Amino acid sequence: MPHHLLDVADVTDDYSVADYTRAAERAIADILARGARPLVVGGTGFYLTALTRGLPLTPPADVAARTLVEAELEARGLDALLADIAAENPAEAARMERNPRRVVRALEIRRRTGKYPGEFGHAPPAFAYRVVAFSPEDAELTARVAERTRAMLAGGWPEEAQWLAGQVDPLREPRPTAWQALGYREALAVARGDLDPEDAATRIALATRQYTRRQLTWTRRQLGAEVRTPGAAQAQLRALLSERWPGRRLGG
Template identity: 40%
Template sequence: MTDARPPAIALMGPTASGKSALALALAERFGGEIVSVDSALVYRGLEIGAAKPDAAERARVAHHMLDLRDPWQTYSAAEFADDGRRAIDAILVRGRLPILVGGTGLYFAALLEGLSPMPAADPAVRAEIAAQAAALGWPALHAQLAAVDPDAAARIGPGDPQRIQRALEVHRLSGVPISEWQRRPPEVPPLPVRVLQLAIAPRERAELHARIAARFDAMVAAGFLDEVRALRALPQLRAHPAPLELPAIRAVGYRQAWEHLDGLGDAAWMRERAIAATRQLAKRQFTWLRGRSQVRWFDPARERAALDAAVEQALAAHPGAPAVGG
């Protein structure tokens, strides 16, 4: 049976792979608007270190899902799925092509497949868990998780505070392990679009590593440390008992810069740790992408013509799709 839903393009891939520049080019060519699928770009004040589109890029193409929360707040994948769906609906009403761009696999999964039903975030419970972590350390809370949900503890490492916190929160709110919630099927209707899923990544891993290092150096040269100093000066972050546990400050680069400004290491120490953390993020992104059977892989530098042809074919297969340059 033919899928009559209008098309959308998803540009996935590891950090520093060139997704943003490609998205801008495709949006201008095919009459699109960009929906960011990035867990750092939802936070205000994370600009240089998050590679957020600047004012000129936003003037060229409409962007959505940016600057939704302050850096001392949290934002869940379920919230992203709801907000992202509304953004896509609005783009379709305008007769434009939704282009989903980013590297946050959980956000993509929430939007494309939906999430299993489970309790919503509870600020009081999260604050209680964060306070316990500050006093005992996250490995101790990971041990607590292992006692109530060994399946989740086996998947979540003791150095992954965000997922430990969420798993404990769900159990404390519901009495049901998060692993059991996750086995339940999603309860969401399908998206109103048919999504062409494209993975964008250099063919050689060494090339990506070089891009990661060059981008971090460019960020520092552009004033990244001043940006982190401005975050540290915000009254809400100065008053926070554990700012390094906030999702915004845990973003790669920001945590390492924050610790550098705390005096834990010099600039070279910060650079080494930030680049290493970004490489680890890219590795996790590759792992997630390889588990998605519908994804088509392209090296944007070497296979741009083939990538453009894939997009053109996906749009041509759907009558009523946005016209080229529309």
């Protein structure tokens, strides 16, 4: 099955939700034009919401206003700015997902317009979507996350993070897009000898599990996703196939 939107941006690029949405919609239109049906897999709740519900109708960026908020982030820290947002709009604070870049953008817009990004509404999406979330049982998810994390650390992740640090400063604020991915800061600490690989694996696995739970909650509440375990999905597929082709023996 062909995959799309791989290697579409350089690690030094500031890749935005608008960039993603436009690229995704081009790929979807191309697939539909060829008579196929696209599957959109993965992505953060913020990006999926923009794609399936439409891009937010927020004003364009203001460099001067953003610079002031970035200076405040440096001086006061992320938690203080998030607390400011939560005091006025708890839903907007939750939508930030502790992402410094989103916090800066939200406060930049709030101080210019008196409104937060979520209050501007959305443009209509280009396509209609059916959203389904697959979630294994907790025990299986925990085991698979731990196994994959250790395999990635053993397979060159620290070296990749070390290379990335040479391309994009990990200490820059707001945090560069390339350093927002889970685990890269821990992998860099392993490469520099500041963190034991086993401790890094434990931290990354914990953060990943917490993120998957937040992502599942987001897709269910914000996108109206049908949440299924792989076993339940397989059983439903078998039932549909049996109805379509009665008497035929199904493999597996």
